Amino acid sequence: MAKVIEGLYYSESHEYVRVEGEYGFIGITDYAQNALGAVVYVDMPEVDDEVEAGEEFGAVESTKAASDLMAPVSGTVVEVNEALDDQPELINQDAYENWIIKVEMSDKSELDNLMDAVAYEAFCAK
């Protein structure tokens, strides 16, 4: 069973947001990393890039295919997880510990459009 963490917000495209004040840590869920297989490359934006909710902000690549990452919320990138440059497989080891980007959210009300842990778990079970 894939791990789903309470208190995070989840998108239908299997990204999560962990909120800390004005900031959101964004990554892919355990369900997603398991479906993708071994991650060999993470294509990340730069600090100061703008991300738009529902728009593509990067990609996660396995041997077989590239999967676009869709931003669950809008904002400005304040940090990218540089550890993923050399060790992209960290996402497989712990998808929640190893977030991909940290953004300063521009509109926290967008979180209302996302699922909570219970809803996401039900969504994955379909």
Place this chain on the structure above:
Amino acid sequence: MAIKQILEKRVKRTCLYDRHLSMGAMMVEFGGFDMPLLYQSSINQEHHAVREHVGLFDVSHMGEVTVRGRDAERYVNHIFTNDVSNMPAGKILYGMMCYENGGTVDDLLVYKLGDNDFFLVINAANIDKDWAWMQEQAAGFDIELKNESDVYGQLAIQGPESEHIVETVLDIPCSDLVFYTCKVIPTPNPSHMGGEDNYLQGLLISRTGYTGEDGFEIYASHDCIRECWDKLIDAGVQPCGLGCRDTLRFEVGLPLYGDELSENISPVMAGLTMFIKFDKPEFIGREALLKQKTEGTARKLVGIELHDKAIPRHGYTVLNMDGEPIGEVTTGYHTLSTDKSVCMALVDTAYAALGTDVQIQIRKKVFPGTVVKKQFYNKSYKKN
């Protein structure tokens, strides 16, 4: 649509389909067949199993066409770019069938089983197209042409331990087989001969493969293939799917029809002139291919190595250093055996020289790379 038409469009299954499902394989449609992409492991694991030990592939989706009769050799030499005259029985040649304009119909293996007795192995995705084309070319030849694709299953056992495994698990002596030779032997179980359809009346084994490792391919009736598969799996051989089949062949520079060869990509463009025997008096496409060889072609297939880890994939655009499009990626991966982001690409000939600086567009960014040889990893064939 009539039921018959619907049935014809249905995705086909090999004789090992049930086994793939029971092993939890992730299935994918390829060439009109429902095939295993990978088993309960990862593409990386299966890839490394083949490079370091041994792996087992169901390749029963491949097609087989037999050519027999008085004009068999003449016919094969008419449709094939390589030269089958003077082949000893038991020898195998790789080459292409081409259209008059030099475009590729398919790449294939031609097995000579005896005088005027040839066994052609063609790509699954092209079976219907090849069969129709081959029949059209048969006018005026005294031959018996048969599409035996549904009759045979096929296994590939690949890796440095494959000879040991075939000899001990399948009880088939094969140390006498050199690279690109074959033999027909009785099936281990006489009831698995396969009936009258199976003109092999036995099991055909060749020292061939599509991975760059030493290995064997086995063709036999469905029952015999199932028995061999079960024995190999019970002995602990790693089953391998199409995922690693592609990463393995790509690393050693082997083409895949549909990507590196097509009706628009000739064997000359793909750098495969070694398999075109121009001193044969005639074969379909000879004039066009000779012209391409002597005058050059507008585009050529090259290898490109990126300086970063970003992965170039099929269809991505190749640019020159001024940002102008000069070609497309045909196949690309981050290689599992050499840990580099590399691809094969069809580019304008002006940029095809080894060492040329190019760039590849990967989603929103452009990554620099260099033109390199298409073989990214050295093959380990047993050639003597």
